[in-house]
Amino acid sequence: MRFIAILAALVMAATPAFAGKRIDEYVSGYWTTYAYQNDDGSFGHCGMETSFDDGMVLSILLADQGVIIAFWSPKWQLRVGSTTAMQMQIDRRYDTFAGVTIDDPQGMVSSLGYDAQFWIAFKAGNAMNLAMADGRSWTVNLKGSSKATKALTVCFDLYAPNGRKGMFK
Secondary structure (H helix, E strand, O other): OHHHHHHHHHHOOOOOOOOOEEEEEEEEOOEEEEEEEOOOOOEEEEEEEEEOOOOOEEEEEEEOOEEEEEEEOOOOOOOOOOEEEEEEEEOOOEEEEEEEEEEEOOEEEEEEEOOHHHHHHHHHOOEEEEEEOOOOEEEEEOOOHHHHHHHHHHHHHHHOOOOOOOOOO
16 A cells, blocks of 8 residues: 555655554554554554545544544545645534645545644544535544544554653543
8 A cells, every 4th residue: 555655754754654564453433543663663653544435544643743634545546746625524513624635646635733623523523524625525433433532642642752642632
């Protein structure tokens, strides 16, 4: 999955891409959480992902830059380098627009930074609606997201370098 290697490079910013590996996977509801470790043993990110019937995979990542939402589908043929907008709604708790960057023919990412309101709503929510500017949309069942986000914050506190612990409580 070339997108994962590219995503790891994005998350690591100026650090060269490594093949890396997932460690400490945990399943809660529709979500699988994991830590991503670079080949050199350094921390990459902590992530949780779910997949859809149409083949799309949605990932929520915790990294040095904050929360990153990543989308990937083997069916997509996107124009790399382009950008678009996405509306995110979580129940009646959260409603915002975010920029999305196409960084792979099959993938796109959106960096939310340290948006505490998103994190609070996501942990407590029942459903998240994502609507892209081009008309594509998805409804994400957040069943298991409370436990998965707890696992994700434990992952970040365990693996992130010192000085970043406790950032996603």
